Amino acid sequence: MTSTDDQIPLVFRYGLHRVRDAVRVLPQAAWSVESNPALCDGQDYELLLDVERLNIDAASFRQMEEAARATGGDVDAGVRKQILDTVDKRGKMHNPVTGSGGMLLGRVRHIGNKLSPSHHALRPGDRVATLVSLSLTPLQIERILSVNLHAHQVSIIGSAILFDSGCYARLPPTLPESVALSALDVAGAAPQVARLCHDPRASKRVRRVLVLGAGGKSGLLVGAAARKAGAEVVVGIESFAKAASEAAALGIYDRILPADAADALAIADLACADGGEYDLVISCVSAPRAEMAAILCCRQGGTIYFFSMATSFTAAALGAEGVSRDIDMLIGNGYCLGHADETLQLLQEHTPLRELFVRRYG
């Protein structure tokens, strides 16, 4: 018994009935899942969606862009091809290189009659954004309509399946839906950073916060969350000039420093020169090898929150040990209670941030 919804068999609750290639493995761990809505028992336990748009995880999208560029072809076409290939082979948009997914926007087509009561508030036709990863969401793509390279969003015609353990949010009427989708894709980040900033333990007091990848979507949200939570100093690192200047204009950061997060020593020199190390370091860098920069900038006894899917577990674990740094390192959980509402509210409250999101992702 691992749930209060005791009436639902765990196999259906977590979607193991759709796992194609292995037994007793959950859909995220499985290589592939059956994505044809009709080809499976257990439809009574499923929520079926007509999909309109995918919001691809930043690490995944960046990897596909780079792979497309490496072949010398058109980036748009290369990304399309990789998405179709992956979904065709795996039955889900689960990037085989980065291991990450993203989320989607769709319209409810069918609500299984054995789903938990909470799901029965939905009606066919309701528009929802999923809050579980595409890496475990059975997905069929009939056609890709367009790719937005800037927003990492892909308009499609297709269908997807949510399990009873899944999670979704209705879109707010006050934001363009592509903007809401962008924010909800990283909904776990800001609320968890707010919690870390409010840790009541004296040893965990958070005065100084450093954000790596400060100008990206999750970076901006966690920076705003840290500021709202009362952090005294919030410094950002951002290697892309445009993102850096956009972030600098928001009033969130005390300063934005231009540097490549893979260059740990340069970051430590730059970021710690004025005031020393940080109580809380948040890594939102969508490229590999940012672990050591985070570690070197974190004070003894401080905390690192690794939100980026490009984070390597061993690089973090062994990296901290290698420089004898006694710090707490948290894996960025995509879910926490109330995360969707809290993230959307952050955008509502912060006009310059919201306006930047609308310009970028609208």
Place this chain on the structure above:
Amino acid sequence: MTSTDDQIPLVFRYGLHRVRDAVRVLPQAAWSVESNPALCDGQDYELLLDVERLNIDAASFRQMEEAARATGGDVDAGVRKQILDTVDKRGKMHNPVTGSGGMLLGRVRHIGNKLSPSHHALRPGDRVATLVSLSLTPLQIERILSVNLHAHQVSIIGSAILFDSGCYARLPPTLPESVALSALDVAGAAPQVARLCHDPRASKRVRRVLVLGAGGKSGLLVGAAARKAGAEVVVGIESFAKAASEAAALGIYDRILPADAADALAIADLACADGGEYDLVISCVSAPRAEMAAILCCRQGGTIYFFSMATSFTAAALGAEGVSRDIDMLIGNGYCLGHADETLQLLQEHTPLRELFVRRYG
């Protein structure tokens, strides 16, 4: 400035001067390092050791054993060959598949005169165990003398280099040195679990603890640490029958359940049937795909401590999101303040545990 030892240039402090193939990358992140003591500037900032024994990380050793078995050859010879190959190519025992290392036992040959004052308590001839990973320790192997498949230890003649940021411990006179080495290899685990059990926040109160991989080295130590810290219920999961019965005899666990941690659903059924989910789940499973078992067994608001180097960052992050579990997930840091002394003391205090360590690793 990232250190109180301001007089030591960061390049030497962290060992970047020995990185062979890249610039401005730390030794752990580098593909290879220069391991010949004579072939590098910066020897004044280095501690040179004559190496007697390697203690290979469990995930790494297991991977090499399985690779050796897969070729159908002798396991002992296969492991030797892989160790020599890796050290030859990378200049460090940094398993290219698992990304993990281990630690070593050696005798001080030379103490660089520009090292921080703390290192000058050492004398040539002192025997020390390193407390930084082999994945960042320049290592030359002249000869492998023997492989202990059971203890994951390898007797060698060779040399290694420690940097100023490195850490080591003298061996206690009261324990066989191979036993002390085994315990020190996972020195970070037990002290950090003790801290988690003592978290003063009401929402983080730890009454029920689950240990995955409960019969292994780190599993036994964290089980004992949780018990000592006052956990009311400590349950273990262990798939190997011998390790399970040995663990069951120690008086640490309330019960040991036999199951494969890759089978998340079976574990959730078994472990949570009597008393529900756990406040703290610790994963010490040296094989991949144990993340979901840990997640499904952790209560909302609880904590998972991932100590195993076989943990996948994305599987944990997306797995928790995928089942909407609001939990804190910590990356097992190999270092924390006082970890060596605290771990050795745990062994000293717990006679049955110490005796098992002596039987197994002595």
